[in-house]
Amino acid sequence: MADLTATLLGCQNPDPSVRTAAEQALQNAENTNLPEFCLALVTELSTEGKDLAARQLAGLHFKNLLVAKDEALQTARHDKWKAMDPAARASVKTCLLASLRSPETAPRHTAAQACAEVAAVELPYNEWQEFLATLMENVTSNDQPDGVKISSLECLGFTCERLAVIDNAPDIAPDTTDRMLTTIVDGIRNDRPDAIRFAAATALRNSLLFTRKNMENENERNMIMQTICEATQSADSRVRGAAYECISQITFQYYDKLQPYMQTLFQLTFNTIKNDEESVALQAIEFWSTLCDEEMELIDEAAECAERGIPVESGRECVRYVAAALEHLVPLLTETLTKQDEDADVDEDTWNLSMAGATCLSLVANTVEDLVVPVIMPFVQSNIQSDNWRLREAAIMAFSSVLEGPSMEIIGPYVNQSIPVLLNALSDPHVLVKDTTAWAIGRICELHVRAIPEETFPQLVNVLMSKLLSETPRVSSQASFALHNLAAAFAGDEAAAASGTNALSAYMPALLQTLLQVTDRKDADESNLRVAAFEAVSVLIQNSAPDCKPLLLQLLPVIIGRLSQSFSLPVLTNEDREQKEGLQGLLCGLIQVITLKVTKEDIMPHADSIMTNLLQVLQTKNATCHEEAFSATSAIADQMEADFEKYLLALQPFLMMGLQNFEAYHVCTIAVGLVGDIARSVEAKIQPFCDEIMSALMQSLQNQSLHRSVKPPVLSCFGDIAMAIGAAFEPYLQVSLMMLLQASQTRAPDDDEELIEYVNSLREGILEAYTGIIQGLKDGDRVEVLVPYVDAIMTFLEVLSVDETRDYEVLGKACGLVGDFASTMGGRIRDQMSRPFVAKLLREGHESGDETIIDTCTWANGVVAQILQQP
Numbered sequence: 001m002a003d004l005t006a007t008l009l010g011c012q013n014p015d016p017s018v019r020t021a022a023e024q025a026l027q028n029a030e031n032t033n034l035p036e037f038c039l040a041l042v043t044e045l046s047t048e049g050k051d052l053a054a055r056q057l058a059g060l061h062f063k064n065l066l067v068a069k070d071e072a073l074q075t076a077r078h079d080k081w082k083a084m085d086p087a088a089r090a091s092v093k094t095c096l097l098a099s100l101r102s103p104e105t106a107p108r109h110t111a112a113q114a115c116a117e118v119a120a121v122e123l124p125y126n127e128w129q130e131f132l133a134t135l136m137e138n139v140t141s142n143d144q145p146d147g148v149k150i151s152s153l154e155c156l157g158f159t160c161e162r163l164a165v166i167d168n169a170p171d172i173a174p175d176t177t178d179r180m181l182t183t184i185v186d187g188i189r190n191d192r193p194d195a196i197r198f199a200a201a202t203a204l205r206n207s208l209l210f211t212r213k214n215m216e217n218e219n220e221r222n223m224i225m226q227t228i229c230e231a232t233q234s235a236d237s238r239v240r241g242a243a244y245e246c247i248s249q250i251t252f253q254y255y256d257k258l259q260p261y262m263q264t265l266f267q268l269t270f271n272t273i274k275n276d277e278e279s280v281a282l283q284a285i286e287f288w289s290t291l292c293d294e295e296m297e298l299i300d301e302a303a304e305c306a307e308r309g310i311p312v313e314s315g316r317e318c319v320r321y322v323a324a325a326l327e328h329l330v331p332l333l334t335e336t337l338t339k340q341d342e343d344a345d346v347d348e349d350t351w352n353l354s355m356a357g358a359t360c361l362s363l364v365a366n367t368v369e370d371l372v373v374p375v376i377m378p379f380v381q382s383n384i385q386s387d388n389w390r391l392r393e394a395a396i397m398a399f400s401s402v403l404e405g406p407s408m409e410i411i412g413p414y415v416n417q418s419i420p421v422l423l424n425a426l427s428d429p430h431v432l433v434k435d436t437t438a439w440a441i442g443r444i445c446e447l448h449v450r451a452i453p454e455e456t457f458p459q460l461v462n463v464l465m466s467k468l469l470s471e472t473p474r475v476s477s478q479a480s481f482a483l484h485n486l487a488a489a490f491a492g493d494e495a496a497a498a499s500g501t502n503a504l505s506a507y508m509p510a511l512l513q514t515l516l517q518v519t520d521r522k523d524a525d526e527s528n529l530r531v532a533a534f535e536a537v538s539v540l541i542q543n544s545a546p547d548c549k550p551l552l553l554q555l556l557p558v559i560i561g562r563l564s565q566s567f568s569l570p571v572l573t574n575e576d577r578e579q580k581e582g583l584q585g586l587l588c589g590l591i592q593v594i595t596l597k598v599t600k601e602d603i604m605p606h607a608d609s610i611m612t613n614l615l616q617v618l619q620t621k622n623a624t625c626h627e628e629a630f631s632a633t634s635a636i637a638d639q640m641e642a643d644f645e646k647y648l649l650a651l652q653p654f655l656m657m658g659l660q661n662f663e664a665y666h667v668c669t670i671a672v673g674l675v676g677d678i679a680r681s682v683e684a685k686i687q688p689f690c691d692e693i694m695s696a697l698m699q700s701l702q703n704q705s706l707h708r709s710v711k712p713p714v715l716s717c718f719g720d721i722a723m724a725i726g727a728a729f730e731p732y733l734q735v736s737l738m739m740l741l742q743a744s745q746t747r748a749p750d751d752d753e754e755l756i757e758y759v760n761s762l763r764e765g766i767l768e769a770y771t772g773i774i775q776g777l778k779d780g781d782r783v784e785v786l787v788p789y790v791d792a793i794m795t796f797l798e799v800l801s802v803d804e805t806r807d808y809e810v811l812g813k814a815c816g817l818v819g820d821f822a823s824t825m826g827g828r829i830r831d832q833m834s835r836p837f838v839a840k841l842l843r844e845g846h847e848s849g850d851e852t853i854i855d856t857c858t859w860a861n862g863v864v865a866q867i868l869q870q871p
Contacts, residue, residue: 004044008057026061034080035088038062042095045107045114052106059099059110062092066117072704074166078121093118097134100155101148108151116158123163124170132179139183150199153187156180157203164209177210181224188227194236201231201242208249215254225250225261232268237280244272244283248290255294256315266325273332278353285336285356288322288329292363295322299367323368330364330375333357337394340432354394358401365405373406377414384421389430396425396433400440403447415444415451423456423463426479431472438467438478445485461486461507468518468533473526476518480532483511487536490543502545509551511540516558519586525579534586541593553602556594560606563587563613581622588617588628595635603639610636611647618654623664630658630670634677644678645685652689659696665707668700672713676720683724690721694732701739708758712765715743719772727780729773736773737789740766744796748805756805763800767813770796771820778824787828793821794832801837801844812853815845819860822867833864 010022029037044050044058066081068074081089096118099111115131122128138144138152160180163172184207187200204224214220228250231243247265251258258265265287272284298318305312322329336357341350365372376398383395399418403411422444425437441464444452452460464486467479487504496502504511515533524530541552566587569580591610595603603610610632617629633651637644658671675693679686686693697714700706718736722729729736744766748755770793777783800806800814818841822833832838842864845857 004040004058005051005054008044008054008061009051011057012053030065034065035084035092038065038084038092039088039095041065042092042099042114045111046095046099046102048102048104052104055104055107056110059107059114063110063114063117066121070705078166081118081121093128093130097130100134100138100151101144103145103147105147108147109154112151112155113158115155116162119155119159120162120166123159123176124172126173126176132176132183136179136183139187146193146196149187149196153184153196153199153203156184157199157206160203160206160210164206172210174213177207177213180207181211181214185224185227188231190230190234194234194239197231197234198236198238198242201228201239201246204228205242205246205249208246208253212254215250215257221257222260229261229264229268232272237277240272240276240280241283244269244280244287248283248287251287251290251294255291255298256317258321259319262321266328270328270332273336281336281353282351282356285333285353285360289356289360289363292322292360292367295320295367296363320368322364323371326364326368326371326375330361330372331379333361333364334376334379334394334398337361337397338390340390340393354397358397361398361401362404365402367405369405370407370410372402373410373414376402380414384418384425389428389433392425392428393430393433393436396422396436396440400436400443403440403443408448408451412448412451415448416453419444419452419456419460423459426463426467431475434467434471434475435478438464438475438482442478442482442485445482445489449486449489457503461504461511465507465511465514468514469521473521473523473529476521477527477529477532480515480518480529480536483515484532484536484539487539487543493543493545496545500546502543504540504543505545505547508540508544508548512537512551512555515540519583530583531586534590538589538593541590541597544597549598549602552594552597556591556598556602556606559587559590559594560609560613563591563617564609567616581620581625584617584620585622585625585628588614588625588632592628592632592635595632595639598639600639600641600643603636604643607636607640607643611650615650615654618657623661623667626658626661626664626667627670630655630667630674634670634674637674637677637681641681642683642685645682648678648682648686648689652692656692656696659693659700662700662703662706665710668706669710669713672697672700672710672717676713676717679717679720679724684726684728686721687725687728690725690728690732694721694736698735698739701743709761711743712761715740715762715765716768716772718769719776722769722773722776723779724776725780726776727782729776729780730782730785733773733777733785736769737792740769741792741796744792744799750805759805760807760810763806763810764813766796767810767817771813771817774817774820774824783824786825790825790829790832793817794829794835797841798835798837801841808848808850808853811841811845811848812850812856815842815853815857815860818842819856819863822860822863827867827870830867830870833867838864 007022007025010018011026013019013022029040041058041062045055045062047055066074066077068077096111096115099107100115102108102111119128119131123131135152135156139149181204184200184203188197188204190197192200211224214224228243228246232240232247234240234243247269269284269287273281276284295318298316301316302312302318334357336353339353339357341352341354361376365376380395380399383391384399386392386395399414403415419441422437422441426434426441428434428437441460461483464479464482468476471479490496490502490504493502515537518524518533519530521529524533541555544552563584566580566584569576569583571577571580591614595610614629614633614636617625620626655671655674658667659675661667661671675697697717700714701711718732718740721732722736743762746759746762748759750756774783774786777786797814797818800810806814818833818838821829842857842861845853845860848854
């Protein structure tokens with residue numbers, strides 16, 4: 001490249017034509033000769049006297065040649081680097097190490113990032129021996145200036161950070177981690193300048209993932225802990241804060257090693273929370289929050305082990321440090337609650353001491369459960385009606401923070417007594433007290449609604465409703481949240497289904513009217529108010545009693561009208577567009593919930609208008625709008641059944657775009673669900689559209705970059721389509737069953753809970769697909785085409801019969817498939833049905849204790865028995 005400096009600077013040029021030409025020139029250089037291009041970039045970075053901005057851009061561009069957010073793409077970039085000639089790589093690495101010693105700060109810092117990327121690729125394979133040797137020399141040598149030491153320590157920190165997130169690489173050799181740790185600890189020594197100690201402490205935090213061997217050695221562990229604890233006493237707040245970050249990381253990774261140091265950590269953190277500046281105190285609180293998280297996990301593990309009758313794994317015992325410190329920790333945290341920010345109602349995003357204290361207190365309550373109540377309630381009771389607003393707000397916040405964790409028996413009486421006090425506090429002269437009170441009532445409605453005195457229910461609803469229009473957006477948003485949770489408490493109300501009414505019915509007209517007025521407030525965009533109000537409306541509708549149906553039928557045309565009017569809202573800025581599309585998504589959500597609460601006869605007069613508006617929403621380029629519009633369309637299809645056919649032609653192009661929207665995978669998932677709903681509704685009338693739909697579904701399964709959560713519903717959708725079109729599914733049978741066979745090969749390691757959960761969902765999708773295909777071909781009188789696939793289906797069922805990681809959903813659907821398969825194929829599969837695993841699977845279904853699974857197994861056993869008794 002003729003002039004790399006000018007080209008790099010051209011990439012920052014505001015003129016699009018210049019910028020595009022420069023970017024293309026760099027891309028051409030990369031494609032033409034990658035080793036030469038890499039060397040040119042790092043030479044630019046390392047050459048003193050060159051333009052500093054260009055040097056920095058060169059280093060960042062080189063780094064980005066090795067980095068990608070997509071795992072497959074990053075692996076490909078690493079492979080390209082490893083495939084380069086070793087001599088070419090060595091030249092590049094020499095320049096990078098030289099750049100770490102630049103007298104200029106910016107190139108040094110950029111070189112630290114670039115070096116780290118190369119080290120993350122090579123160190124797992126014991127390559128680039130010069131890397132650690134040079135960094136150790138830079139940090140420990142008296143000949144190097146402080147800036148070089150800082151950049152070298154930054155480089156180590158970046159390297160550890162990158163190593164932690166790169167998958168499929170070998171473990172780092174112990175001698176490598178030893179050398180890294182030695183270098184870092186040398187940098188954090190208390191005789192080092194603060195800037196060096198800060199860089200070293202940050203690097204240490206990132207390196208702790210690789211120091212298990214060192215932490216197992218008592219002497220090395222003591223040295224590490226002593227070094228970190230000394231750093232908490234540094235004169236520099238950045239060093240102190242970074243040291244506490246290390247302590248939190250150690251708590252997360254090495255809880256079982258904490259015992260000898262807990263007294264010291266107790267004293268250090270308490271003193272820091274009481275006396276240090278806020279940025280450091282926040283990190284000290286984080287130590288206790290992390291400790292709570294760890295102890296909750298260990299307590300859950302112990303409970304699971306006790307349930308299974310097995311011992312707790314060695315090193316995974318909970319020492320219950322939080323419970324031991326409770327009498328001292330709770331007063332310390334309640335003190336932080338009184339350090340509210342006066343401007344908190346203006347700047348909601350600031351993380352401050354009182355917020356951190358409340359979060360930690362909530363974690364404490366979830367960790368020690370009932371034990372927290374007698375410790376916290378004296379503070380609450382003595383301050384909740386204090387003359388000092390800070391104490392009033394702190395008391396309400398403390399009470400709110402311990403609502404989750406303690407049992408209903410212990411916390412319930414206090415909740416019962418608190419309601420009148422809290423309702424009065426909603427009229428407090430200080431906005432922060434009102435805000436916290438509304439949140440507290442929302443939490444009570446969410447967690448302990450049965451403890452609310454029945455006689456206060458009318459006052460509770462009316463007071464919350466009165467705060468929707470008259471208060472600041474923040475308080476009104478919390479009042480909406482409280483009403484949302486109050487309405488949610490009526491979910492599954494069997495009494496309402498029987499009587500036709502519930503306690504909310506009398507208030508529904510006023511609540512819905514007021515909440516919709518809230519969405520029209522000029523300040524509804526603040527504090528998430530509009531969204532909170534719409535969500536409250538949605539839950540009120542979902543849990544409304546049958547006697548509210550006339551009200552919902554009056555509301556439906558109002559919502560449709562609002563959606564229609566939204567298309568004419570002016571859009572002058574991106575913010576205008578986001579608000580407009582956000583509103584449309586929320587209105588689509590209301591149409592969905594109303595549709596699901598009424599009947600087909602109620603919806604039919606409005607269906608054309610609804611679908612016209614939904615199709616217009618689908619013309620936007622907003623993924624959330626598409627999700628909501630597709631969900632609303634599903635509800636319409638469910639209600640209209642066969643009559644939905646008239647909208648298929650207009651809907652098809654938008655549905656296909658949704659099915660092919662692999663980047664916004666949530667949209668893709670909902671579009672797949674919509675296909676299933678349409679198939680169930682219009683049945684065989686979906687057939688003219690099946691070629692395109694099935695093609696899109698196949699593409700989604702073959703797309704390696706598509707989020708894996710989409711694939712189970714795609715497989716299940718095969719079954720929905722097959723049941724809808726019957727024998728007409730035959731052209732898609734071979735490729736569908738091939739996909740199902742491939743998916744059925746997926747396995748999960750016994751220790752990977754996340755992957756186990758995914759594999760179970762995948763198997764549910766496979767079982768639903770097989771069941772739908774079998775039933776569809778049976779209805780179409782074409783079951784003989786399944787004969788070549790009998791062994792594959794039975795092999796899958798056999799795998800499920802011995803898999804200890806399967807969940808009850810898989811077990812139930814597997815037993816159902818046995819029955820459907822036997823019923824459909826009859827004597828053709830007598831031999832297969834006589835195999836022991838079939839009886840084993842059905843027996844385990846009978847023993848599951850789940851009534852639905854037991855009923856399925858009883859039916860399946862009968863069908864299998866009939867086959868086996870045939871001559």
